[in-house]
Amino acid sequence: MSRPVKDGTGRPRQRRDGLVVQPLPEETLVYDLERHKAHCLEAVAAAVWEACDGRRSVEEIAARAAKRVGRRVPEEAVWLALRRLGRARLLEAPVAVPAPRGGTSRREWMKTAAMLGGLSVLSISAPTAAQAATCIAVTACEALQNRLCPGAPCCTTGPNPAPPGTVCKKVGNQNNCSCAP
Amino acid sequence: MRRLHLLYADARRLVRTAERHEALAVLESHLTQAVAEMAPRRLFVHAGVVGWNGQAILVPGASHAGKSTLVAALLAAGATYYSDEYAVLDPQGRVHPFPRPLQLRDARETATSVEPEQLGGRRGVGPLPVGLVAVARYDEGARWRPARLSPGHALLELLSNTIVARSHPASAMAMLRRVVTRAASFKGRRGEAGETAAWLLEAVG
Numbered sequence: 001m002s003r004p005v006k007d008g009t010g011r012p013r014q015r016r017d018g019l020v021v022q023p024l025p026e027e028t029l030v031y032d033l034e035r036h037k038a039h040c041l042e043a044v045a046a047a048v049w050e051a052c053d054g055r056r057s058v059e060e061i062a063a064r065a066a067k068r069v070g071r072r073v074p075e076e077a078v079w080l081a082l083r084r085l086g087r088a089r090l091l092e093a094p095v096a097v098p099a100p101r102g103g104t105s106r107r108e109w110m111k112t113a114a115m116l117g118g119l120s121v122l123s124i125s126a127p128t129a130a131q132a133a134t135c136i137a138v139t140a141c142e143a144l145q146n147r148l149c150p151g152a153p154c155c156t157t158g159p160n161p162a163p164p165g166t167v168c169k170k171v172g173n174q175n176n177c178s179c180a181p
Numbered sequence: 182m183r184r185l186h187l188l189y190a191d192a193r194r195l196v197r198t199a200e201r202h203e204a205l206a207v208l209e210s211h212l213t214q215a216v217a218e219m220a221p222r223r224l225f226v227h228a229g230v231v232g233w234n235g236q237a238i239l240v241p242g243a244s245h246a247g248k249s250t251l252v253a254a255l256l257a258a259g260a261t262y263y264s265d266e267y268a269v270l271d272p273q274g275r276v277h278p279f280p281r282p283l284q285l286r287d288a289r290e291t292a293t294s295v296e297p298e299q300l301g302g303r304r305g306v307g308p309l310p311v312g313l314v315a316v317a318r319y320d321e322g323a324r325w326r327p328a329r330l331s332p333g334h335a336l337l338e339l340l341s342n343t344i345v346a347r348s349h350p351a352s353a354m355a356m357l358r359r360v361v362t363r364a365a366s367f368k369g370r371r372g373e374a375g376e377t378a379a380w381l382l383e384a385v386g
């Protein structure tokens with residue numbers, strides 16, 4: 001059974017350029033050098049991704065992935081994995097998931113597929129060096145009396161982010177510290 | 182005449198202040214950051230670290246996540262001090278000491294430097310393999326009921342606190358792989374630090 005994808009070939013292709021791949025025993029880590037995002041592919045999602053060579057149909061991908069993970073992988077699970085991989089920009093072109101057959105809704109269809117497990121694609125944005133360093137929150141900085149200003153970088157993330165490149169310091173004749181360049 | 186302290190990194194001004202301690206604090210912060218970014222064959226992950234029974238416990242997290250408080254509780258329970266700021270990893274996935282004084286904050290967020298010996302702890306001297314990774318964010322009143330993390334999810338947690346995650350992702354992921362394939366990893370919200378510390382030490386055995 002072959003179903004259409006957005007690129008029109010019905011044979012999704014794994015993106016290769018600009019990625020760093022780190023395999024783990026049951027998962028695969030992928031780092032996107034262009035978007036600075038890291039993705040963790042669970043076992044079935046990783047097997048589907050590796051099988052996307054631009055030549056195999058979804059049916060063939062399901063068979064290949066099943067062999068890799070050692071259990072049956074239905075085509076619904078492949079479609080769900082392809083949708084998630086496409087959203088993570090790990091395919092050359094995103095896939096269009098076909099309408100389900102037999103009167104079930106797409107939501108139910110995807111829910112059933114998700115219950116099979118191993119299909120998660122968890123993504124994070126990699127931090128810049130400054131984001132990963134020790135910092136002081138703006139509110140914490142502004143709560144300090146000016147004789148106690150630590151001079152530490154102010155946090156650029158969180159609910160009240162400071163402008164990049166600012167430090168917690170005494171500014172003018174203010175009684176309290178401020179995040180300032 | 183007003184005396185000012187100026188600090189530059191190349192042509193970029195880092196600080197201009199009349200307070201000497203502010204200038205020195207910025208210098209220390211900048212030097213630490215530079216070492217973390219440029220150290221060859223070492224990976225700096227923002228984390229608290231203690232040693233226990235020949236293994237390291239890593240507590241990764243951003244500033245103000247409660248790392249230092251949890252490290253202090255672990256020291257009070259008998260653990261060995263490695264760091265409250267950076268886990269310094271080598272290519273074998275072992276963690277090395279980065280034993281600056283702990284920075285403990287009070288309710289007003291004022292930081293105080295505390296030597297580990299003041300908390301009943303000892304300083305670690307050699308590298309340790311990582312036995313446990315605990316992502317423990319402080320949430321007042323929460324009970325520590327952590328969920329187990331898969332190696333892949335644990336690697337993402339560590340990478341999101343890694344200084345060179347963007348500049349050297351391949352080598353960072355390779356080093357972190359060594360950690361997560363060996364260590365057990367957990368994530369949860371914690372309340373009182375002593376309860377969590379006791380759980381972590383028990384988990385490492």
